[in-house]
Amino acid sequence: MKIENTKAQMRKGVLEYCILSVLKDDDAYVAEILETLKDAKLLVVEGTIYPLLTRLKNAGLLNYRWEESTSGPPRKYYGLTETGQLFLNELNTTWNELQNAVNIVTSQKNNKNE
């Protein structure tokens, strides 16, 4: 078992949740989403995001509209759908529970070690 694989899997699992969170309030086009995620060091390379966006869109969680750009090709602006909103809410709860659970488990271990 490679540590890289586990790391990547952990990151990718959270990634969907994070993309939905970025789009929570405002529509954004890919470069903007990427910027946010890269700033947060959640994403190293940009390629990963495209299959994820397509998957979320196909699942009906996201939709998009085209907007002309002054410098470059037309841009896809992504936004949450109603189901996406519900999905995100549920993920929020799950994430909080998970964070809590992980905290408990890891801190217990720390306590024991001490």
Add this chain to the structure above:
Amino acid sequence: MNKTVNINLAGLFFHIDEDAYLKLQRYLEAIKRSFTDSQGRSEIIADIEARIAELFNERIQNNKQVIRIKEVDEIISIMGQPEDYLVDDEIFEDEPQPSYKSKLKASKKLFRDTDNSYIGGVSSGLGHYFGIDAIWIRLAWIILILGAGTGILLYILLWILVPEAKTTAEKLMMTGDPVNISNIEKKIKDGFENVSETVTDVAKNVSDSVGTAAKNVSDSVSKATKNVDFKKQGNSIKSSSKTFFDAIGDIFMFFFKIFAKFIGIFLIIIGASTLIALIVAMISVGVGGIIPGLDLVDIVNAGNTPVWLVSLLVFFAIGIPFFFIFYLGLKILVNNLKSIGSIAKFTLLGVWLISIIGLIIVGIRQASEHAYDESVIDKKELAITAQDTLKIKMLGNDLFRKKIGHSSSFKLAHNIDGQKTIYSSDITVIVKSTSDSLASLSIEKSADGRSYEKARERAQNINYNYELKNGTLFLDSYFTTDPKNKFNDQEMVLVLYLPEGTVVNCHDNTKTFFPYRNYYGTIITYKDTNHYLKVKEDSVECLDCPVEEPRKELKIDVDVKGEDSSLKINNKGVEVKVDSAKLKINNTGIKAKNEDVKVNIDSDGIEIKSDS
């Protein structure tokens, strides 16, 4: 100095160095390979291209600037290596995808495995394709070769038509492993070739295989099902891409593929069996003499067209269409079949047309052999006078046919000298009366031919014998001719002219040689054999036929007219009434009466009463 290429990336125009272009192309192809159609490959690629175009755009100050390999490398480091695009499906799937495995299998392609080959790698390739050990396929070959020798042909066909797995990607496709970067890497680490070559070859292979008809059909079907997918999935709450409609699409595709494969197998069987049969036939004709009936074919072949030519023409005329059927079947069954090329296709078409034309010419030649029907007549006198009694008997020949009888077919046999000869019993015997003092026999030989001379020559070459001995005329029941004359409707008519008054007796075995009725003006028909017949002018008189006595016929004329007349005949008796006259006959006796007389005959005697 570097050559540049113009590209259109997401609707934007770029100048790009050739080496940079190739790198970018390989990169995009590798990414494409990481996705399947069901993941929305084309859409993902379009998005990525758009992003790359955007990134390029940021790096270009003016329109004249060219994108170099440096920029491409930068972009790749930003976008990530192809394996970074891979999304581990298991993390995201709500449920395991049952079709995952079958999809992998569907991408398995038939290649020749030259790494593990004995001859051309066909067997191990088939082994990979069907997922069984190559040893079983090899055993099957051996059985096929020992069985009919047809395995060799099939092997050679597959050898020519199935491409060799040259690149790593092809080798992976051959074994059914999904072609993705990690697998290719694994193979390379195992000691194959380098990535870039492989990836270009994959690209080439993709464009090649797209051309195949079967692939096109399945692609369009999968596209159609996908369109349904997108619309319906908009409403789906499930995060999984697997929906009900997707499943229906999969089922439909599955059955469609199975159906197509069945048709493919069916076509292959038809094509292959016909080809095999044709080749076996060709070989037997070529070796000649193996088939006992073959020299018979040569004998009817009056046009003297070489048999090998005809069989070759037939072989091509039938074989080529069936080869295409076989090829079509293979194409349906195997996605990445090598094209036989348009030159080969047109050559085959040309050969086929030539063969058809050739066969037509041969047919016309053969038909023209019957254009002329000529006969040769030879009249001989026989020492038979009006006072003689002549017996006629047919003679058979044990060498040819034991049974004596008329037959319009021909046979091939060896004569006393051991030479092959054609014999036939197509002989008709006719008897006519003549006023001459001596009998005569007219022998008429006839045959067909391409020309008057040919037909005449053929007729003259008919050998026929007869003998008059002790008042008996022995006629051969057959005639013979040399096989080089061919059989072309040779037949004989024997006309026997007998003086009026001659008595003739035809043996029972002549029966079938006489006409059924008095055709050709014969005075003896098949019914008259085995009797002593006296020849009269245009007729015969039977001397020993049982004389038929004139039959005594019971005639009853019943003529009933008028109201007062009646006739009654029933099991009680007869009752006749005419006006006042009456006659009654029954078991009691006879009663008759009219106005004046009454007669009664019964057990009491005869009573006659008169009124007057």
